[in-house]
Amino acid sequence: MTSSVFQKSPFQARLDALNIVQQWTSWNGYKSAQVFDTIASEYFAIRSTCSLMDLTPMEKFRITGPDSQRFLNRLVTRDLSNLAIDRVAYVIWCNDEGKVLDDGTVFRLGENDFRLCAQHHQLDWLSISRLGFNVNIEKETDDIAALAVQGPTSFSVLNKVGIEGLDKLKPFQICQQSISGIEIMISRTGFTGDLGYELWTSPENALDLWDLIYGQCENGNFDIRAIGLHALNMVRIEAGFIMPGEDFVTAETAVRADRSRSPFELGLSWLVDFEKPYFTGKKALQAEALRPANRRLVKLSVEGNKPPADAFLYDKENGKRIGTVKSCVWSPILKANLTLSDIEFENGSCPEKIWAEIYYQKELEWKSSWSQCHVSHKPFWKNARASLTPPMKF
Amino acid sequence: MENFDAIVIGAGHNGLTNAAFLAKAGLKVLVLEKNEYIGGATASLELHKNWKYSNCSYVCSLFRPEIYQSLDLGRHGLEVVPLQGSVTFKQDGDYLGSYHQSDLWRREVARHSKKDADAAVRFDADLMKWCRLIRGFLLRTPPDPASFRPRDALEFAFLLKKFYSLSESELYEFIRFFTMSIANYLEQYFESDVILAHFSGGSIIGTGLGVYSPGTAYVLLHHAMGDVDGNVGSWGFARGGMGSVAAALSSSFLSFGGTIRKSSEVKKITVSNQTATGVELVSGEIINANAIISNLDAKRTFLKIIDESDLPEDIVKRAKNFKIRGSSGKVNIALDGMPIFSALPDKSPLTLGHMHFSDTLERLERAYDDWKDDRWSSDPYVDMVIPTQYDPTMAPPGKHMMSVFVQYCPVSPEGGWDDKKKKAFGDTVINQIGDYSPNFKDLILHAEIRTPHEIEKEVGLTEGNIFQGELTLDQLMFNRPFPGYAQYRGPLKRMYMCSSSNHPGGGVMGAPGANAAREILRDFKRKNTTPEDFGDD
Numbered sequence: 037m038t039s040s041v042f043q044k045s046p047f048q049a050r051l052d053a054l055n056i057v058q059q060w061t062s063w064n065g066y067k068s069a070q071v072f073d074t075i076a077s078e079y080f081a082i083r084s085t086c087s088l089m090d091l092t093p094m095e096k097f098r099i100t101g102p103d104s105q106r107f108l109n110r111l112v113t114r115d116l117s118n119l120a121i122d123r124v125a126y127v128i129w130c131n132d133e134g135k136v137l138d139d140g141t142v143f144r145l146g147e148n149d150f151r152l153c154a155q156h157h158q159l160d161w162l163s164i165s166r167l168g169f170n171v172n173i174e175k176e177t178d179d180i181a182a183l184a185v186q187g188p189t190s191f192s193v194l195n196k197v198g199i200e201g202l203d204k205l206k207p208f209q210i211c212q213q214s215i216s217g218i219e220i221m222i223s224r225t226g227f228t229g230d231l232g233y234e235l236w237t238s239p240e241n242a243l244d245l246w247d248l249i250y251g252q253c254e255n256g257n258f259d260i261r262a263i264g265l266h267a268l269n270m271v272r273i274e275a276g277f278i279m280p281g282e283d284f285v286t287a288e289t290a291v292r293a294d295r296s297r298s299p300f301e302l303g304l305s306w307l308v309d310f311e312k313p314y315f316t317g318k319k320a321l322q323a324e325a326l327r328p329a330n331r332r333l334v335k336l337s338v339e340g341n342k343p344p345a346d347a348f349l350y351d352k353e354n355g356k357r358i359g360t361v362k363s364c365v366w367s368p369i370l371k372a373n374l375t376l377s378d379i380e381f382e383n384g385s386c387p388e389k390i391w392a393e394i395y396y397q398k399e400l401e402w403k404s405s406w407s408q409c410h411v412s413h414k415p416f417w418k419n420a421r422a423s424l425t426p427p428m429k430f
Numbered sequence: 431m432e433n434f435d436a437i438v439i440g441a442g443h444n445g446l447t448n449a450a451f452l453a454k455a456g457l458k459v460l461v462l463e464k465n466e467y468i469g470g471a472t473a474s475l476e477l478h479k480n481w482k483y484s485n486c487s488y489v490c491s492l493f494r495p496e497i498y499q500s501l502d503l504g505r506h507g508l509e510v511v512p513l514q515g516s517v518t519f520k521q522d523g524d525y526l527g528s529y530h531q532s533d534l535w536r537r538e539v540a541r542h543s544k545k546d547a548d549a550a551v552r553f554d555a556d557l558m559k560w561c562r563l564i565r566g567f568l569l570r571t572p573p574d575p576a577s578f579r580p581r582d583a584l585e586f587a588f589l590l591k592k593f594y595s596l597s598e599s600e601l602y603e604f605i606r607f608f609t610m611s612i613a614n615y616l617e618q619y620f621e622s623d624v625i626l627a628h629f630s631g632g633s634i635i636g637t638g639l640g641v642y643s644p645g646t647a648y649v650l651l652h653h654a655m656g657d658v659d660g661n662v663g664s665w666g667f668a669r670g671g672m673g674s675v676a677a678a679l680s681s682s683f684l685s686f687g688g689t690i691r692k693s694s695e696v697k698k699i700t701v702s703n704q705t706a707t708g709v710e711l712v713s714g715e716i717i718n719a720n721a722i723i724s725n726l727d728a729k730r731t732f733l734k735i736i737d738e739s740d741l742p743e744d745i746v747k748r749a750k751n752f753k754i755r756g757s758s759g760k761v762n763i764a765l766d767g768m769p770i771f772s773a774l775p776d777k778s779p780l781t782l783g784h785m786h787f788s789d790t791l792e793r794l795e796r797a798y799d800d801w802k803d804d805r806w807s808s809d810p811y812v813d814m815v816i817p818t819q820y821d822p823t824m825a826p827p828g829k830h831m832m833s834v835f836v837q838y839c840p841v842s843p844e845g846g847w848d849d850k851k852k853k854a855f856g857d858t859v860i861n862q863i864g865d866y867s868p869n870f871k872d873l874i875l876h877a878e879i880r881t882p883h884e885i886e887k888e889v890g891l892t893e894g895n896i897f898q899g900e901l902t903l904d905q906l907m908f909n910r911p912f913p914g915y916a917q918y919r920g921p922l923k924r925m926y927m928c929s930s931s932n933h934p935g936g937g938v939m940g941a942p943g944a945n946a947a948r949e950i951l952r953d954f955k956r957k958n959t960t961p962e963d964f965g966d967d
Contacts (some may be wrong), residue, residue: 057531074530076659080511084669085822189822196827256768257827259820341495341660341964368659370504371495398967417504430822 042067045092046181046242050250054262061265064157064177066093069264076368078267082228083369083419085259085430086189088249089268091182091234092242095140095154097162101171104148111165112142113299113321115312119144122210124225128299128307129161134320135287135296136304137161138280141225143210151176155280161288165316181242185249186232188419191427193258194222194233197248202233203426218244227268229275229418231427273365273374276335276415278302283333283362283376298324302333328384333362335412338373338392341366342405347392349377353406358387367416374416377409386411434460434689436721436950437709438928439696439735440890442470443493445725446679447943448928448950450501453686454959455951460717461688462709464695464890467673468680470725471889471896472938474673474824478876481764481831482824484671485878486889487896488760488815488833489513489784491656491665492939493675494569496961501682508678510666511820512658516783517774518628519866525773526624526789527780543622553619553629559600560607561655561662562966563592568655568934568941569963571949572908572916608648608903611640613791615647623790630794631786631811634837636896636936638755640798641791645902652901652935665784667817671824675938699724699925701740706925721924721950725943727891727898728752728911728931736922745921748912752931753900756882756893757801759839761859764876765830768816769867785814787862801838806855806881810862811837830873834859841882841893852879897936898929907933918946919953926950 043065045051051069059070068090072078081087099108109116112127119125121144128139140154152158162173185194191202198215199222205211210223218241226232237245253260272279280286283302290296298321299308308321338344343366349359359379367374379386390409395402421428438449441463453459467473471486490510498508514530526542529535540547573585596604607615612633616626632653633646640646658664668674680690695712699722708718724731732741732749774780788794788811797807813835818825825831836859843851856879864871882894891898899905908916911931918926928946930936948960 074514076512076661077514080509080820084509084511085820192822192827255828258822366659367504369509370502371499371659403967 040067045090046239047090047092047183047246049243050246051090051262059264063093063265064095068093069262070266071264072262075266075270078261078263079270079368081259081261081263082187082230082267082271084188085261086185086187086193087261087263087267088246089184089186089263091184092177092180094177094182095157096175096177096180096182097152097154097158098174098176099150099152099162099171100148101169102148103169104150104171107166107169107171108142108150108152109313110169110315111162113308113315113317115309116142117312121146124208124210124223126307128304130299130317130321131287132317132320133287133296134298134317134324135290136280136284136299136302137287139278143223145210156286156288179239181237181239181245183235183242183245183249184226184232185235186226186228186230188231188421188428188430189258190232192429193249193252193260196252196257206425207423216244216248218248220245227275227277228271229277229415229422230271231419231421231424269363270365270367273363273376274367274369274415274417276376278304278333278376279363284378297333300324300329301331329381331359331378331380332386333376334379334386335416336361336375336377336379336390336409337412337416338364338375338394338409339407340405341373342394342396342407344373344375344392344394344407347394349379349409350391350393351387352389353391355391358390361392369417373407434458434717434719435954436460436723437462437717437719438723438725439699439709440464440470440725440929441468441676441680441690441692442725442929443472443675443679443938443940444928444930444943445470445723446676446683447497447501447940448723448725448947449688450679450683450686451944451947451959452950453683453688454501455956457954457956459683459688460719461683461690462694462696462711463690463692465888466693468690468692469673469676471885471891472672472675474671477762477878478764480826481829481876482671482673483762483831483878484668484673484817484833485760485762485880486885487672487938488817488835489665490668490672490675490938491653491658491663492937493656494940494944495657495659496569496964497940497944500959500961501679503678503682506678506681506685508674509669510658511669512661512664512666513783513815515780516785517780518624518786518789519771519773520624520789523773525780526628527778528628528783529779539625542624543620546620546622546625549619556603557651557654558662559596560604560651563596563604564651564655565662565966566592566963567907568939569944569961571918571945572910572933574914574917575908576914607651609644610647611642611644612646612650613641615650626791627789627794628786630791631788631813634794634798634811635813635835636758636837637900638753638757638801639902641794643798648903648906649901652937656937656939667815667821669821669823671817671821672938696735698735698737699922701736701922704740705923706920721926721954723926723928723946723950724920725929727754727895727929728927729754729892730890731920731927731929731931740922742921745912745915752911753902753905754892754895754898755900756841756886756895757838758885758894758896759806759836759855759882760878760880760885761834761836761856762878762880763832763834763874764825765816765832765873766875767828767869767873768819768830769832769863769870769873771867773866781816782819783815785812787812787866797838801840804840804843806839806843806858807837808858810839810859812859812862813837814863834863839881847881847883852881855879855881898931899936901935906935910935918942918949
């Protein structure tokens, strides 16, 4: 135990056994796989069959008490007053300057019982924000084992395992089940843009739950693969999901004044509701909404096949620099370079022409080339099966 | 009657690719298909209840990503999943496993020969040199070396420049490479029998040649120059079977306003004043258009659907002499479960890719000897895959579809094919697999046996040749299909060719279709919708 800096997940024994390339990294301090076998096989498990991913390291907070709903509605920019029990909502929250602190999901488990999942450590901010609210906030990251089961056969796999009622479970809905004596909560949520579920249970059940599901691969019924953060990063860019800390600096960690971003600047205006009761950052965001847009994180595809990692963006070849690529991926399903890119606007609108200057290496020699870019207003990729109820078998 | 700008004959993948680019440029395009399904040899058919068979082509590598991207085939439903691992089983109970993890692969080669493990590094780099050269020509129209038009001269200069980017010794090697046999080529690197046999297989697939025949080294390149997401030489499965390639192309084509008519066999291309004016269907219907594009192979195009009297003499002669020898068969099998291979450890990843049972060059050459005598190989070379290990759409959970490509199988054995001979051919293949897998035969629920005869009859490939013409130097680049006709324009005005009988040849590549579209759009003074090569440099 002392030989490693990493905290161990309740699924660790299974993860260790499957990781044949031993590529680990820290995710919130946990020993988390970047890759188990090959990135391509893990990517296609998500897009073609079924993938398993340990979500335990994701920060989880339990928020209870008579003011819990009012508290959360004050915290986040989206209106949660209509969030029904057994439903989930994607949310972001800001500081008073209207700059984004983090994103995550709110699960309504009961009348006054919520779970907030977040990318980063948020207990400090939640404690500051609770002043005046009668709520209890507990960090439960280490107390819940969470497993993402994502991909086109995820429904068939879970159905075969004996989980019932999934044919009626809609996106962002939750149900509770007991299988083989294990109490689990299932939400139809995910970070992949494909059909998928997240399973939540107590850590002592983790290995049994893993074995139940992965057993469907062992017995030859389904192809199931453990996937690491690398493959997840590919599909989340395809699906257009942002990653705080990767695509922008979170307001809490930003040192330089121009680094933090508002929801508008991240292209998340659909999550900001000025009609709802007062929320943190509202005043600043209302003021920002009146000004012309100065910059946006946009979904930008880049022509050709050279990887535009960290590329600068220009208004024309050798023109004025107007932005930077933040995240990028070669999409195996679209055969295209997809990026999330930070672009400076002129007079409140997106530049019509965007060019990337790409530096790439071939046999130890650096080269550069110019590629034209195209803004996408929709997620690059979302499979229709992701939102069908009942889901398809594959 | 509806008027069309262009008619494409044959809804195989090249016909659909061609049609899609023409329609994207705004032309009104009609695709005519003789079968009641589209795809030609890229088809997924339900021949056993709940089982889908990729019953002709079965893996995907050569399909150009540029075409994939510009026709938006991902959003039209195409997904190509890379294969992992492959294996050659040995007769002594051992095997050579080609793992997708390079460290594992190296250790595995070293298990058979330490020297060969090191030679594999040199082999890979050399092959990559040839791949890099040839890949740059796939999405280009070959220059006519006998023409003095500026465009041909420029293109020829481009070609020479590419070749002279090699060093002197590399240039010699490359020229030798094109004319060598695969056995001689590989013997420059490797000593182990099973390693030699493992690398040779790709060089005889689809050809009327043996591992010791000159010219087979190039065929290895033809199987290695593709890529899956930049991994040159990798192969993939189209999710849903190869029919998904045709389905995505067709969906893209239809989104540009195209029309497809199935069960509409073309009887002949109508000609007036040395100009193609339209087509006459078997039903007697006549449809006119400004461009008539044949996606049939060169033999079928010039000897079956155009009157000889409408063609120049030399074309008829060349078409008759076009080398298009059928040499391959297929056995497609529905399995009740996953076969066990005695040689492999439990849960080995090696079953996830290509599986072979030929472990020496001599066995491969003997297999060829049988074919020369018009017999199917008594000890055939097979390229066997079980895509349902990844693909949940082709068989029920826990069940499998196995695709077995068989080299060699004659166009016509002595006395012609009959049911008895067909079964005996299938049994030869099944027995070979059974020798390595004890439970295999008990798992068989259904098997479809295809000889060149069935492939020609159903798909329309002359002699069942999968490449629509042998891939030898005399029929490659500016020689394909015939010298002087390698730029996709036929001998009649307004008549074009877009099939694999044209540069850069066979395989599910889409390049002939796209290249032909570029030439047609040029003639019609339309905006070019076909993509440029992404480039490897």
